Amino acid sequence: MGSQAFKRNIESVADIYRFSEDVMAAADIDESVRFPVHLAMEELFVNLVSYNPGARQDILIDVQIADGGVVVTITDHDAAEFDVTRARPVDTGASLRERKPGGLGLHLIQHMVDTLEYDYRDGRSKIRFSKEPETHDV
């Protein structure tokens, strides 16, 4: 478990991966949880950086382990309001000709994490998501 602040630029995604991988590996978190957690962290971080390029403050990421699952909280104290739980829908059934590159990040998160919450007040965005281990029927 741990928290770390990251510079708000795209190159930070490698540092975010190493930080969260170290936390999850130390807790022996299953790959079926680690992969979607890494994906959601990257997509949400890149979203915060890309849609608020004038902001300066670092973005804080907190990773907590609970019962084999992971809860991540991403806090941006220099944020524009954008509710990540209300992402624009993507027509994944469109033809190649109709498809436009981009816009898949939040769509993927909604498929791959178990909970996703967004809170905005006084210029601070707080995004929390969780991923539980897959259960298998015996």
Next chain:
Amino acid sequence: MFEIDYAESGEVVCSGRLDAAQSARAEAFLGRLETSHTLDFERLEYISSAGLAILLKTQKRLSGSGAAIKIINVNKHIYDIFRYSGFNAIFEIETL
């Protein structure tokens, strides 16, 4: 770390993590393709939406000349991403 290069067989081999920080490298390579190619993802561990955008952009461009990308040796996690994105309908994909 992300690597992309030709194998001796002519296939394009991708390895490592294709994240937002590495997508420019993928775009620079794939942007030079002018004919149909197979991408071998056996050693690709991870891809995010930034990488998906490059794949889609390349497929759209190549389709204009009747060419296409085929992706082989896709791991389960990456295939899930392809499936959620609808890419399994617009790329020929073979899983590991």
